[in-house]
Amino acid sequence: MQVPAYVEYEKATSVGHALALLARFGPEARILAGGHSLIPMMKLRLAQPETLIDINGLSELSYITVTDGELRIGALTRHAQLLDSPVAGAHFAILHDAERVIADPIVRNWGTVGGSLCQADPSEDLSAAFAALKASMIVQDPDGSRTVPAREFHTGPYETVVAPGELLTEIRIAIRPGGGSAYEKVGRRVGDWPVGAAGAAIRLAGDTIAEAGIGLTAVGAQHFAAAEAEEFLRGAPATEASFARAGEIAAKHCRPSSDQRGPADYKRHLAKELTTRALRRALLRARHQDA
Amino acid sequence: MQITVTVNGSDYTREVEARLLLIHFLRDELRLTGSHWGCDTSNCGACVVWLDDTPVKSCTVLAAMADGHRVFTVEGLERDGTLDPVQQGFAECHGLQCGFCTPGMMLTSRWLLNHNPHPSATQIREALSGQICRCTGYENIVRSVLWAAKHAEEPTS
Numbered sequence: 001m002q003v004p005a006y007v008e009y010e011k012a013t014s015v016g017h018a019l020a021l022l023a024r025f026g027p028e029a030r031i032l033a034g035g036h037s038l039i040p041m042m043k044l045r046l047a048q049p050e051t052l053i054d055i056n057g058l059s060e061l062s063y064i065t066v067t068d069g070e071l072r073i074g075a076l077t078r079h080a081q082l083l084d085s086p087v088a089g090a091h092f093a094i095l096h097d098a099e100r101v102i103a104d105p106i107v108r109n110w111g112t113v114g115g116s117l118c119q120a121d122p123s124e125d126l127s128a129a130f131a132a133l134k135a136s137m138i139v140q141d142p143d144g145s146r147t148v149p150a151r152e153f154h155t156g157p158y159e160t161v162v163a164p165g166e167l168l169t170e171i172r173i174a175i176r177p178g179g180g181s182a183y184e185k186v187g188r189r190v191g192d193w194p195v196g197a198a199g200a201a202i203r204l205a206g207d208t209i210a211e212a213g214i215g216l217t218a219v220g221a222q223h224f225a226a227a228e229a230e231e232f233l234r235g236a237p238a239t240e241a242s243f244a245r246a247g248e249i250a251a252k253h254c255r256p257s258s259d260q261r262g263p264a265d266y267k268r269h270l271a272k273e274l275t276t277r278a279l280r281r282a283l284l285r286a287r288h289q290d291a
Numbered sequence: 292m293q294i295t296v297t298v299n300g301s302d303y304t305r306e307v308e309a310r311l312l313l314i315h316f317l318r319d320e321l322r323l324t325g326s327h328w329g330c331d332t333s334n335c336g337a338c339v340v341w342l343d344d345t346p347v348k349s350c351t352v353l354a355a356m357a358d359g360h361r362v363f364t365v366e367g368l369e370r371d372g373t374l375d376p377v378q379q380g381f382a383e384c385h386g387l388q389c390g391f392c393t394p395g396m397m398l399t400s401r402w403l404l405n406h407n408p409h410p411s412a413t414q415i416r417e418a419l420s421g422q423i424c425r426c427t428g429y430e431n432i433v434r435s436v437l438w439a440a441k442h443a444e445e446p447t448s
């Protein structure tokens with residue numbers, strides 16, 4: 001029987017209250033959102049917080065809106081809500097691609113977008129999707145908020161820039177015309193963490209790629225991104241040859257490690273192939289030839 | 292800490308530790324043993340209950356998180372001696388063998404039918420994809436849910 005260790009528990013009633021509780025209980029307090037990463041870690045004693053601050057009552061952090069040309073996602077938005085959001089899917093199909101293959105429908109009902117990002121698991125799909133989209137994270141403390149680019153949010157496996165006393169409240173993605181995006185994942189079975197996955201977001205200027213974002217999951221890519229492949233694509237023709245080359249570059253620069261999900265060379269192969277596939281699908285979507 | 296949870300329409304107030312999982316609250320504190328405690332890792336789905344109106348894996352939810360909320364368990368499916376069509380479907384179509392996964396399967400199926408009264412077999416399989424059955428091979432579970440969809444409107448005895 002797996003049961004978390006003894007822990008204190010506080011229910012936050014507002015963002016301000018949650019921040020006050022974080023200040024009061026110090027660095028050994030943890031925010032409890034969906035709990036679908038934190039509670040399993042507490043059962044295994046991989047996490048042993050002194051106090052849990054439950055933010056599930058903060059409906060003010062649960063929303064998906066388009067404001068000032070940005071898609072804004074509240075940190076407490078459940079995975080199922082993001083998957084069900086027509087506005088999120090219409091602007092960034094990559095988010096629906098990724099959500100469809102995150103865990104299973106029941107876990108998605110309760111797990112949250114913000115919780116997944118803060119868990120910072122190297123195999124977590126949304127981290128790469130937001131890296132591909134060059135999203136921004138809004139992090140609050142009692143004195144105000146700061147904006148952190150997605151690619152600076154994670155500082156390592158299970159580590160983020162969110163300091164004790166701070167709370168991730170929102171994710172923002174700029175909406176720009178001519179864009180298309182997609183996410184491709186290979187897992188051992190439905191609902192599992194990926195063996196490897198890749199996300200792509202491109203913006204076209206005619207038949208040329210004006211801007212590209214590539215996210216990689218579970219293959220040891222720095223900041224979940226393939227910066228060298230993005231650099232290669234900028235200004236390149238939007239062709240199959242460009243996408244194949246970008247896949248090769250992404251594979252060359254990632255650093256997968258062998259584990260129970262597969263050997264490193266297979267994961268590197270996936271990085272190449274899935275990057276190419278995601279780019280191909282992103283292009284079709286940018287051209288409204290839906291895929 | 293003291294919590295009050297509305298389970299199947301009745302309020303229960305108990306003194307619990309914050310670390311108590313919802314599945315153990317239901318089974319050990321309230322003696323509602325219809326919800327099963329399976330893998331303990333949010334993989335198998337035997338412990339699925341509704342928290343407010345959403346199916347969740349209760350091995351990965353603290354009882355404290357349900358404080359002030361509604362929980363719906365398999366014990367709530369039958370009304371006044373009449374089985375829910377989902378329960379009838381599982382009986383009619385042999386949707387279970389050992390029965391361990393059945394409570395969770397039926398609660399997710401009820402939720403699916405409330406939101407999509409006429410699901411396809413594929414939609415049923417997707418909805419139940421976070422739940423594991425080691426007896427039926429799933430085929431009869433899908434038939435059971437289809438049976439329930441077909442017989443939803445009919446009076447039951």
